[in-house]
Amino acid sequence: MKNLSRLLLAMLLVFAISNSNAQDKNNPWQIFIGANAVDAYPSGDGGLFSDTFGDEYFNAEDHWNILPSLSTITVSKYLGNGFSLGLGGSINKITKWGDISTNPDTTNEVSDLSYYAFDGIIKYNFLEGTVLDPYVGVGGGYTWIDDIGAGTVNGTVGLNIWFSENIGLTLQSSYKHAFEDYLQTHFQHSAGISIKFGGVDTDGDGIFDKDDACPDVAGLAAFNGCPDTDGDGIEDSKDSCPNEAGLAEFNGCPDTDGDGVPDKDDKCPTVAGLKALAGCPDADGDGVTDGDDKCPNVAGPAANGGCPWPDTDGDGVLDKDDKCPDVKGTVANNGCPEVSEEVQKTLNEYAKTILFDTGKSSIKTQSEAVLGDIIKILNEYPTAKFTVEGHTDSVGSDALNQTLSEARALSVKEYLTGHGVDEFRLSSKGYGEGSPIDTNNTSKGRANNRRVEINLVK
Known part of the structure; x- marks a missing residue:
């Protein structure tokens, strides 16, 4: 049985290494490597909710079996919505095995016993993407003490403290309830380093897909991986003229004649003009563009082609408004003479x-x-x-x-x-x-x- 347990642990290590290049958008893989402590005093033999459950939980000196070297490893895969699935293995040396059935104030001293465990867990992380990342988990596995083994159902609480995006400290405590009487229910505590990996960079721009707003098109870090084709400092998705370098005030479009009207909206892009006239000039200021003005140097209404209206009879009423254009009249009578x-x-x-x-x-x-x-x-x-x-x-x-x-x-x-x-x-x-x-x-x-x-x- 010892050889079988060690073989399982070796297979787990191979599994972790072989998947270190697993690809997924969200860096889903996490490997936890650390030390573990096993504590069976008291572990609830009087009942899960008995008064003695968890008694002297933090008494590491008297009750914990600690293997300070690398003694536990878990590889987990993120599933989505805070859930992940993990598989892990651990080893330990047992010299103290708590027994609450006869005397709660004593601890059974035992010879060095080998401890092996292989466990699976489904975890739920409460605060994804934060420095302090607490989680809970449920699962089960198989635990051996020397050649005696039994299945367990496990409940876990833990905390990840991330130093960077990919590396952090993990503290974890599991309650392992055995299905067989010959294996006592116990606690297993772990502490170690967690490493997240597996991110990909589909477009090869140096920005992982999980952080790349444009994962399929090479871009710039300044724009979260999105491109700026014309190099004007405005990313293509916000650039109204992505293939022509332009100005930020015009959403990346150029203004060749500098009249404040971008070329795409300028009907006279090479000649400075007025915004009100779509970038075209109006030399006489009559509101008619020079290109449409029959009298470009003399102000006149658009209705007369930019030329001033005549007043044939000279009575102060323009011909267009004069009901008697050939007879001098009065303004009050619409250009017609009044009957005195x-x-x-x-x-x-x-x-x-x-x-x-x-x-x-x-x-x-x-x-x-x-x-x-x-x-x-x-x-x-x-x-x-x-x-x-x-x-x-x-x-x-x-x-x-x-x-x-x-x-x-x-x-x-x-x-x-x-x-x-x-x-x-x-x-x-x-x-x-x-x-x-x-x-x-x-x-x-x-x-x-x-x-x-x-x-x-x-």
Whole structure:
């Protein structure tokens, strides 16, 4: 049995060495090498939760069997989420074997007995990636004292103290409960050095994959293993122009003309321009790029190709806004002339002289001259609108006078529109005898009341 135990230990050492080059992204392999101490006083023979369990746990002088040389080794493989699987072996020399069945204050002295153990463990680490790395574990194995062996179930607590990413101190204590009466349940404590290994560098850039943000592409340590193809100090993943050296302020893109607009967004990349115009120049500052400006040295609106709008009639209203571009007007009237009170008065003086056949709406021929004068005035104000109004005296019935006034107003309107005045500018209305301007008691007054007026629509 001794030879078998030693063979198992030798196989474990070979296994550890052969896997020292195991490859995985997370450096998963850990080898623990150290010394162990075996303590069977008291180990709970009175029951796992008896009052004597763990009594004098730290009394190393009286109860611990310590083999100070290399006496334990464990190789473990990280599984993920804090769990790892380990296999280990240990040897020791037993000279003190605690016995609580007869006298708790005594310790059985024994001859040098060989102690061999081969154990498996599943560990859970609470604080991965920290300097202080505590863990717990459960497992089982087989333990021999000389030629007597038995299976055990083990519970373990431990602590890794990492000095660097790969090397640390490990302290561990296991409770090993034997399945057979002839092998007493006991504690096994260990202390030693742990080494983590097995990381790979797929892209060969000197940065292990576990730390390499770009494990399949060679890169720089400054960028966690990611490349900077154009060498501008900005890693490719953050570089909007990874193949052209550029500036950090433009996410790695160049600005050839130095106008503050990166070339990729600059419509005129070789000529300094304005950001508002996508990097193109605007010599006259009218908001139209020189390439699109028909008058690049004179400011003008984009709607007119960068050239200023003309004011043909010189009335201060640009032709584009001037409703009467060929006639000088006022700004208030959109470039058209305004009808003054004097013009309005003149219109009505002319209109009063329009003559009709007695009792009819037909205009007498001699009124054509004055109607021509009225047309000239109306054409001077092409956007103004007017109402032709008819009035009568009080002779005759109201209904007859109303009908006559309407007919005469309409007759004048139709004459004017028939001689060049736009129809949309004129309307007509009759007031009958209801709006006299003089007395109807005299012939002169009645003559004044029989009239046509042309009034501006305001």
